[in-house]
Amino acid sequence: MNTVVKIENLVKRYKELVAVDHMNLSIKKGEIFGLLGPNGSGKSTIINCLLSLTEYDKGEITVFGEKMRADNYSVKGRIGVVLQNVAVFDELTVYENIDYFCSLYIKDKEQRKTLVQEAIAFVGLEDFTKFYPKKLSGGLLRRLNIACGIAHKPELIIFDEPTVAIDPQSRNKILEGIMELNRQGATIIYTSHYMEEVEQLCSRIAIIDKGQLVATGTKDELKSMIQTGETIRVEVPELTSEALFGLQKLSHVISVEYNDGLAIIKCSGGRHNVLHVLEYLSNTGTSFGRVFAEQPTLNDVFLEVTGKELRDEVQ
Amino acid sequence: MSVVLKIVKKALPSVSAYFVIFFVLIVIMSFFSGKDQEKMYQATELTIYAEDKEASVLSKALLTYLAQENEVETEYDKELLSDLIFAGMVDYVVYVEDGFEESFLAGEKGGIERLSTKPNMAYVDQKIEMFFQYVRAELAMGKEMEEACASVLKNTEHRAVTEVLSGRDAMSTRPGYFFFTFLAYIIPCILIMILGPVMHAFYRKDIKMRTDCGKVSVRKQNIEVVKGIVVVAILVWALFMGLGAVIYHRDFTMAEYLLGTLNSFTILLFSVAVSVVLGVLLPSVDALNGASNILGLGMSFFSGVFLPEHLLPDYVNIIGEFLPAGWYMKNVRLLNVENAATTHFTEFLVNCGIITAFAVAVFFVFLVVVKRRKAA
Structure with missing residues (x-):
């Protein structure tokens, strides 16, 4: 696979604060690459550096094999940007907004007309083309924001937290749209602090904290990097200290916590862990209620x- | 550029009110200024009916004193006077009886009756009391009554001279004068309201980020915005100048009108500069509307747009010296001087230069603001 974006040793400081600390990333063609991290972790700063919207202190960024600079308009023409805030003109209609932002990439009016219509259809705003943004709901505004960023059919599309503060229905619609864009051939960079979204959407993920790259890989690779393979939660009204000790002694069990009638048992990657735990509880005469088994999440990885x-960081 | 025009188009309904205000103002001012102002000043005189039964030196002097500033009637139809008193239509009546002078010398108030059916009584009473005080003062200096009264009459015969400055040396009676005057108010207001939103939209942080990501260079984008702003500003200016030329072409010579046009162009430059600064600095379009009112009204008041310079306190005129509209108004006043185009041409150009310097300074502020934002 060709490398679309390469970030090497990127450092960005805001006075004393190191917003991005020696970051290295490589994004391949056709990927949906997720940048996951809490608010203030440096995701948007990386994007701003990547788009040459802000100057950086050190490092090098290459996009489509060319060094990215503010005046590298040939590269800019191949990138689409959907920013966190809805960036549209209040004074222009839906159609006029998409047409204007598309005109920053496509000069030919006829070609642009077709592209604008396609973008409107893609985000499902056909019935709202003559509406002004103030008349649109939050979800529709987000869709307009996306249409403005993708109308020129870019090869690389950057989505910076596009689903913040919108309803689940619109969120699903947006995520489906992003997957469709990827299927059509676009490489996607997707930043979010919603790990479920990143997990659902991204083929590769970089976890970022305090400007540093904590881990990178596919979701399975990331999960395999951590000790926890499975978390079993069992409702146990009474658990004796002997039984608790016995649970800890079971093979593949890493740790056992017991609080308020709920036993949380973390296991490594062995098979049939739930079966072994339940057998042990039955054999020791410990009564139990509902049982939940979870595969590790990106939150476990982050933890x-x-x-x-x-999650705590996000809140 | 088309986006600039679309944004301006969206702002036009709110601006149309300013056009209406402008034309209503100049029509009203033109109407009132059309009358001969010399006839508008007339000193107020009261009609005083007097009867002097005593005919003493003092009583005669009193009536002469009252006649200095009023109409004193001594021969009249007494029945008619009774009717007028009954109808409440008499300014003042003074009736001097025998023994008036004697009573006066004794320090008493007898021998004189006064009457009025209008609120003027207090004024004439006060005048009469002043006369008595003057006479007493003269008598106290050892003069005889005749000499004292003559002295008082001599001292009080001088009246304040009121002169109405005529024609084009003062406030012009030409309606076109008001046209150029009110441009200092209307042009900044309108431009802030239509160009401010343009700059506000293009320099909104999120929009700027998006446009900076585009394939079209920032320089080219800026040129498009500048082109739009120039076109709109020139259109607004041309609209006013065209209307002015059609409506007021008889009020000015060609040279005068061209000078007025040049003067208005400098205030246009200043207004454009202020509009772009406010558009970038202020947080919303509503704030821009507020700013246009504050700036337009404030600057106009301190510069003598709404009131003639000579009616304003000195400190207001001093503040006006620091405002471009103040210099603009100096030029408008120069236009009212006969042959201004030749006699005051250099002064006129210097004033235009000062207004342009204001515009350049404000535009420099704009550049600094943009540069700082970029650095942030």
């Missing part, structure tokens, strides 16, 4: 590699 919960 193990940074020592803190991604």
